[in-house]
Amino acid sequence: MNLTDLNKVAQAMVQPGKGLLAADESGGTIKKRFDAIGVTSTEESRRDYREMLFRAKQPMAQAISGVILYDETIWQDGKDGTPLIKLIEQAGAIPGIKVDEGTQALPNCPGETITLGLDKLADRLAKYYKQGARFAKWRAVIDIGAGIPTYAAIHTNAHALARYAALCQAAQIVPIVEPEVLMDGDHDIDRCYEVTQFVLKETFQELYYAKVALEGMILKPNMAVAGKKSANQAGVAEVAEKTVRLLKACVPAAVPGIAFLSGGQSDVDATAHLDAINKLGGLPWPVTFSYGRALQAAPQQAWAGKLENVVAGQQAFAHRARMNSLASKGQWTPELEQNKAA
Numbered sequence: 001m002n003l004t005d006l007n008k009v010a011q012a013m014v015q016p017g018k019g020l021l022a023a024d025e026s027g028g029t030i031k032k033r034f035d036a037i038g039v040t041s042t043e044e045s046r047r048d049y050r051e052m053l054f055r056a057k058q059p060m061a062q063a064i065s066g067v068i069l070y071d072e073t074i075w076q077d078g079k080d081g082t083p084l085i086k087l088i089e090q091a092g093a094i095p096g097i098k099v100d101e102g103t104q105a106l107p108n109c110p111g112e113t114i115t116l117g118l119d120k121l122a123d124r125l126a127k128y129y130k131q132g133a134r135f136a137k138w139r140a141v142i143d144i145g146a147g148i149p150t151y152a153a154i155h156t157n158a159h160a161l162a163r164y165a166a167l168c169q170a171a172q173i174v175p176i177v178e179p180e181v182l183m184d185g186d187h188d189i190d191r192c193y194e195v196t197q198f199v200l201k202e203t204f205q206e207l208y209y210a211k212v213a214l215e216g217m218i219l220k221p222n223m224a225v226a227g228k229k230s231a232n233q234a235g236v237a238e239v240a241e242k243t244v245r246l247l248k249a250c251v252p253a254a255v256p257g258i259a260f261l262s263g264g265q266s267d268v269d270a271t272a273h274l275d276a277i278n279k280l281g282g283l284p285w286p287v288t289f290s291y292g293r294a295l296q297a298a299p300q301q302a303w304a305g306k307l308e309n310v311v312a313g314q315q316a317f318a319h320r321a322r323m324n325s326l327a328s329k330g331q332w333t334p335e336l337e338q339n340k341a342a
């Protein structure tokens with residue numbers, strides 16, 4: 001492992017004013033997204049959609065430091081034969097790859113899951129590196145509900161994240177460590193805080209046991225937010241204050257950066273929260289975005305699978321990318337949000 005080089009890539013991923021585009025939807029997830037806009041999910045439609053995003057010059061060059069790809073995409077060519085991965089590189093962004101293979105029920109833990117994909121991961125990482133990937137992503141999923149999460153689920157998922165991260169670094173690939181505490185339930189923000197704190201502490205403990213170099217990784221956490229079904233929603237200031245307190249208590253300063261997931265927050269909420277977090281200032285790490293839905297919902301709506309809508313789709317993507325770029329510097333305002341033409 002060359003830690004200096006890993007650290008350089010990690011720092012580039014969280015460089016000022018930029019963040020990550022999570023375009024790594026697996027087959028099932030992208031089908032769900034396409035169903036919502038009336039588009040049939042085929043190899044070609046998925047290619048066309050992602051090519052539209054990667055060819056959006058302005059947002060790709062100004063706001064996106066890296067793109068997380070799904071296995072299918074990293075081997076795909078654009079319509080004119082240019083490999084999609086080349087389009088990302090030409091825009092000055094770093095290609096990355098999702099290497100987890102989804103989740104499966106965790107035995108003895110009803111309602112909880114473990115993320116799959118460790119078997120043969122070393123071989124897959126070597127192939128992805130050769131293809132140009134310089135970082136990877138693995139998502140562990142922790143749900144909050146009656147009697148869950150259990151320690152068994154938290155520990156098993158943290159252990160898998162650490163094994164994945166160690167394998168990535170051995171393959172000279174920066175691991176994005178993503179322990180996602182879902183916001184699907186009716187819990188309040190304090191319950192989310194408490195569970196996320198436990199999950200992060202366990203994750204960093206396991207990373208330490210696995211001898212993962214913190215300087216060569218990126219953390220992709222959830223923010224401290226109330227569950228979607230909670231009657232007791234927290235405001236922007238409370239989310240920012242509690243998220244910062246939580247992360248400061250759990251994430252060592254040696255970590256080069258934090259890139260949040262959006263987790264089902266609305267586009268504007270995800271931006272407003274990131275902005276408020278950065279406006280608080282005094283953070284030991286750069287804090288930016290690694291959004292999937294919060295960057296893509298608007299371009300998906302605008303595109304709707306039609307060739308004549310490609311420019312509109314790219315403009316919608318450019319707007320969200322610009323808003324999040326501003327938020328990553330604490331420079332976003334609701335007025336700028338309205339000004340789509342700029």
Ligand code: 5MM
Nearest residue numbers: 022024025026029261262263291292293
């Ligand atoms: C883009 O969605 C990613 C892949 O999800 P599946 O494996 O379930 O298809 C997802 O991991 C994503 O990268 C993160 O959750 C962040 O995306 P959001 O939409 O939460 O910002």
